[in-house]
Amino acid sequence: MADLLSIYVHIMAARMRAQLQYRVSFVLQLVGSFSLSFTDFAVVLVIFAHLPYLAGWSLGEVAFLYGTSYMAFQLSDIAVGQLDQLPVLIQSGDFDMVLIRPLGALFQVVTLDFTLRRFGAFGQGALVFALALARTDIHWTAGRVLVLTLMPVWSIPIFASVWVVGATSAFWAVRSMEVINLVTHGGQLLTQYPLQVFGAWIQRLVIFVVPLAFVNYFPSLYVLGKPDPLGAPEFVRFASPVVAIVLVVVAGRIWNFGVRHYRSTGS
Amino acid sequence: MAPIVSVENLEKRFAVSRKRQGARGLLGKLARETIDVRAVDGISFSIQPGEMVGYIGPNGAGKSTTIKMLTGILVPSSGLVRVAGLDPSRRRIELTRHIGMVFGQRTQLWWDLPLRDSFDLLRYIYRVPVERFRVNLDTFVELLDLGPVLDTPVRQLSLGQRMRGDLAASLLHDPEILYLDEPTIGLDVVVKARIREFLAELNRERGVTVLLTTHDISDIERLCSRVMIIDRGHLIYDGSLSAIKERFGDERMLVVDLEEPAPPIDVPGAIVEKVDGPRQWLRFHRSETTAAALIAAVAARVRLRDLTIEEPEIEDIVRRIYGGADPGRAR
Structure with a gap:
């Protein structure tokens, strides 16, 4: 494990050096990523230009969801976003190269590239989150501070696990890019808004099937001190760490299953 | 080992x-x-x-x-x-x-x-x-x-x-x-x-x-x-x-230079592959005739000036194997 971490750091450091060599290009990408991602938040602002509340949530509260979701998602993207390339790797046969090195296949795929520009979009999320803190009147308790600071600990693994599961489909259907995008980027959209604005089946989907509601929705109810309009029991607000652990284990199993399938069919 | x-x-x-x-x-x-x-x-x-x-x-x-x-x-x-x-x-x-x-x-x-x-x-x-x-x-x-x-x-x-x-x-x-x-x-x-x-x-x-x-x-x-x-x-x-x-290359080529151009030489056991002026290429199978017998047969029909025997290139043999022509039996 310590070995993996040191290899990870070395790969990332080499990548950063390589990308920072083109300083102007890097800054432009960063700025581009930052500003482009604001169009997402513009949608939220447009909604609140017409409504004081969205399904009982104020602008500051929605911004809280949006900011926490955005930051977690961008960090997940930095960590495992390279999985989007898996169909290409399989099609070109380059996935074979991954199997002849003394490291796990998943580790190698996610470290194939490292896109620093994602920090631009992360910055946008952070800015919106700051706005949320300014606009909401949270009654801070030790518990709430704790839940908020620990949020990345489960939100990133949950997003990353969903990403891994989506990408694993590439071992069966090479043209599965759309599937991967649907569950990752699509899933992220669902966590930017209060769950009540979506239909009942989507709510069930993100609670029971692809449990993205545990990324930030349930913990945010606790931090913001809001009653749950869906009437979920109190403990659900604290279930996120457990959900994350289960999801990571399940995703790991599914990934290994996919690799085994690849190694028996070679496609 | x-x-x-x-x-x-x-x-x-x-x-x-x-x-x-x-x-x-x-x-x-x-x-x-x-x-x-x-x-x-x-x-x-x-x-x-x-x-x-x-x-x-x-x-x-x-x-x-x-x-x-x-x-x-x-x-x-x-x-x-x-x-x-x-x-x-x-x-x-x-x-x-x-x-x-x-x-x-x-x-x-x-x-x-x-x-x-x-x-x-x-x-x-x-x-x-x-x-x-x-x-x-x-x-x-x-x-x-x-x-x-x-x-x-x-x-x-x-x-x-x-x-x-x-x-x-x-x-x-x-x-x-x-x-x-x-x-x-x-x-x-x-x-x-x-x-x-x-x-x-x-x-x-x-x-x-x-x-x-x-x-x-x-x-x-x-x-x-x-x-x-x-x-x-x-x-x-x-x-x-x-x-x-030895295994696959049992075909060889006899290249003869004649005194003067002639129509393709007709000898048993060999096929004329190519004719170029006074030079002719005769392909023969080791199992069907020997080089010596073939040369004697050719010399009996035309007047020879020079001759060489070409071994097949390995590359040609492999190409024939690749081409699917059965070059011999598998073990």
């Missing part, structure tokens, strides 16, 4: 789904059937440490499938494989430390990083001790003349430079076995020569076992004392390169 690679009755079957014949349209999409394709159909061989073996065969014959099973990328359908004492399909990650692999058409280097950084990362990945790494890197940089391009990002390298970089990268962790898949494809003569020299030296100095697939028979002529030929999943030849001629 115990073999470093041993393969017994190795098989790999793929289930390929095909449209059922005759079925069309929507019904055709549903009416699919699975066909079992035997990519590798029961092959056996073993390789001793320090051997350099050429592994050749037409496209789709099962070369890469075999190598993928030797590396643990693919799991065999049946049969036994041992590489460096390990079962590749079960102990793939452990095995990676014993093997190096170079694909002519792919790279294991990091596309956007300077060559030096790629080497450095491999040092961490394979946990090569610093001392050993230095020695290896210096050796390979010198032998492969990589000094001038060490700080160039891989994507800016020429094919020849990248290939040499890949070779060095595959050897930094001191593998005992090196698999090479078309290592000279698309390279110019000078680079090809350099790479062959390097491989010969590597084998001589370090005793690295090499298994080489290639379409360039001259790679094998320069490097390999042993050749295995695979065709449609079967190993049809395993022996020395020169013995290929």
Whole structure:
């Protein structure tokens, strides 16, 4: 494990050096990523230009969801976003190269590239989150501070696990890019808004099937001190760490299953 | 000595789904059937440490499938494989430390990083001790003349430079076995020569076992004392390169220069392949006639000035094998 971490750091450091060599290009990408991602938040602002509340949530509260979701998602993207390339790797046969090195296949795929520009979009999320803190009147308790600071600990693994599961489909259907995008980027959209604005089946989907509601929705109810309009029991607000652990284990199993399938069919 | 690679009755079957014949349209999409394709159909061989073996065969014959099973990328359908004492399909990650692999058409280097950084990362990945790494890197940089391009990002390298970089990268962790898949494809003569020299030296100095697939028979002529030929999943030849001629090359060519141009000579046991002025090429089969009998027969019909007998080129023989013409029986 310590070995993996040191290899990870070395790969990332080499990548950063390589990308920072083109300083102007890097800054432009960063700025581009930052500003482009604001169009997402513009949608939220447009909604609140017409409504004081969205399904009982104020602008500051929605911004809280949006900011926490955005930051977690961008960090997940930095960590495992390279999985989007898996169909290409399989099609070109380059996935074979991954199997002849003394490291796990998943580790190698996610470290194939490292896109620093994602920090631009992360910055946008952070800015919106700051706005949320300014606009909401949270009654801070030790518990709430704790839940908020620990949020990345489960939100990133949950997003990353969903990403891994989506990408694993590439071992069966090479043209599965759309599937991967649907569950990752699509899933992220669902966590930017209060769950009540979506239909009942989507709510069930993100609670029971692809449990993205545990990324930030349930913990945010606790931090913001809001009653749950869906009437979920109190403990659900604290279930996120457990959900994350289960999801990571399940995703790991599914990934290994996919690799085994690849190694028996070679496609 | 115990073999470093041993393969017994190795098989790999793929289930390929095909449209059922005759079925069309929507019904055709549903009416699919699975066909079992035997990519590798029961092959056996073993390789001793320090051997350099050429592994050749037409496209789709099962070369890469075999190598993928030797590396643990693919799991065999049946049969036994041992590489460096390990079962590749079960102990793939452990095995990676014993093997190096170079694909002519792919790279294991990091596309956007300077060559030096790629080497450095491999040092961490394979946990090569610093001392050993230095020695290896210096050796390979010198032998492969990589000094001038060490700080160039891989994507800016020429094919020849990248290939040499890949070779060095595959050897930094001191593998005992090196698999090479078309290592000279698309390279110019000078680079090809350099790479062959390097491989010969590597084998001589370090005793690295090499298994080489290639379409360039001259790679094998320069490097390999042993050749295995695979065709449609079967190993049809395993022996020395020169013995290929005896096994498959029983056709020879008698080239005669006549005093004056003549119509194609009609002699039993030989076919005139080509006529060019006073020169004629007669192809004959060793089993049907001897060179001496043929020359006597020709001399009885026309006035000869000069003659030569041409042995078939190995490349021609292999090409005929590839072409599917049955060059002889499998063992």
